Amino acid sequence: MSLKQQMEIMLPAIEAELQKQVARLDDVATRPFHAMLTYHMGWTGEGAGPEARGKRIRPLLVLLTAASCTSPVWLHAAPAASAVELVHNFSLVHDDIQDNSPRRRGRPTVWKKWNMPQAINVGDALFVISNLAIMDLAKNFPPEKVIRAANVLHETCLALTRGQFLDMSYEKRSDLTIEDYWPMIEGKTAALLSACTQIGAILGGADDSTVEEYRIFGRDLGLAFQVQDDILGIWGDEALTGKSAASDLVEGKNSLPVLYGISQKGRFAKRWAASAVRPEEVVEVAQILKDEGAYKFAQREGARLTDRALSALKKSNAQGEAGAALMELANKLLHRES
């Protein structure tokens, strides 16, 4: 089976498990509360549908990893797959409040549609349900394994709060260097992807050294993914044309190319320090940054991390069609154009 065929089987299973988990709040007294969660998950409300759900990459990684290990009963790992996706979505709901973002996946964010106090509680509830979901593994796995998987998830969430702290505290700083970049995205992006592959491998019955290779695969995949995201955020089609407000330069994001540009102390650094970049300047400032070598640098870093990720995946000896699909997914994520 190709990646596409496996996704056709796994994605509905993921969606069903997620709906089952979130249904814990579906009772008479809290029905409007449940509706806030199902809205955010992309199942209900105006604009509901696949576009509003996101790609479910993380739960897919859990299931494909489990399936690529010796024990192929990937469906048993579904509660863990839903747990990581719920953690991801809890962090998005709180992120949108913290960043004051009015829209997410083409729709109003939860705080915008309801209000900030309710949205904090919606994020909290998604987080709580992720904890309950991971414990549901006890139906199919021995308790030691459940505890091991839960600990990986909880440590990952701690890393998420660390990354979030760094991200927010960087906003006011003008002395950032490239060294400040890695710990931030380690927490914000890489930790959760590494949890996906690590938990998938634990549940798939991999031995300790194989779990470790899968963990490294997930982490480096996450780091490479973020670098790619940073490149697209400045030089991608959407950033440069049409919706130029979508440019990371306008948002003032401390992305890898920007931190590289600052380190060069040239025209870009001067422009960046002076004032916020306006939408109509985006094309020009992006070109200055490219001329000073930031594009090449970020491309090189991305390629280095991609190589590291794929080499860890090879060492993990991912098996069968799921193993091939995992390789295909990684390649797709790392070479995307949008």
Added chain:
Amino acid sequence: MSLKQQMEIMLPAIEAELQKQVARLDDVATRPFHAMLTYHMGWTGEGAGPEARGKRIRPLLVLLTAASCTSPVWLHAAPAASAVELVHNFSLVHDDIQDNSPRRRGRPTVWKKWNMPQAINVGDALFVISNLAIMDLAKNFPPEKVIRAANVLHETCLALTRGQFLDMSYEKRSDLTIEDYWPMIEGKTAALLSACTQIGAILGGADDSTVEEYRIFGRDLGLAFQVQDDILGIWGDEALTGKSAASDLVEGKNSLPVLYGISQKGRFAKRWAASAVRPEEVVEVAQILKDEGAYKFAQREGARLTDRALSALKKSNAQGEAGAALMELANKLLHRES
């Protein structure tokens, strides 16, 4: 040993465990983040000290319950005791944002001292650490028991988000009845206290029916405690004199006496529906509410719940000095004047 003597041993153990748990964020890159958590916990910053910490009633309940069961190794339950206190504090940090409260335990709240985005993250981190803390039970208990305790904690957190939703959605409603009161405080107050006694009993080695009695004891203690709180919030010394802004009547809180008053459709109901109660009216409105029977009603409800709590505690057959201390603590909580 009296309650006082046991508290002198247990409280420092609780504080040490809490500090150890929160120290997970104590590293170079996240030191300012760690400082936000230790500030909220009452250990650092201006005004740090016992007053800023709260009474640590919840972790004490966990340890006393564990000690009053057959297995007296209460210190092994310390990670669970810290977990419930961390959950309590996570909910306080988010609560303060949601209620727009500038002060807590005599000090500026986290969102006021730093800002709202950081405070959301501080609450999230306390919550994550509570998850890690409960998993630490695995050092001293078999994995099945850890999972059971963790599930109680997670279900409790879900109830907390339910209670929080109800509380916030009640703010705009004018058609509330006494029936709406119980599900709200079940989630906001009773769920966590019942988790304390339930988890304490599980870790203390109690059999299932005894765990159930302890659970009921904790829940009814929580309900009775909240009713008492509601009475003091209107007719307590602080509510009626001096700091009259501290009156629940001024805050517009949907407390039990208020909901009773509304149901009477008399002078109080008319006054309540008309406009917010001003500080200078507090004494008069409290008297009207009392004249209409709300004080007597709330006292009777409180007494009924207190009886139910104490009778469950007796049925649980709480043993030894810890059992006596538990009874003393319950009596103290239920007959306090402030």
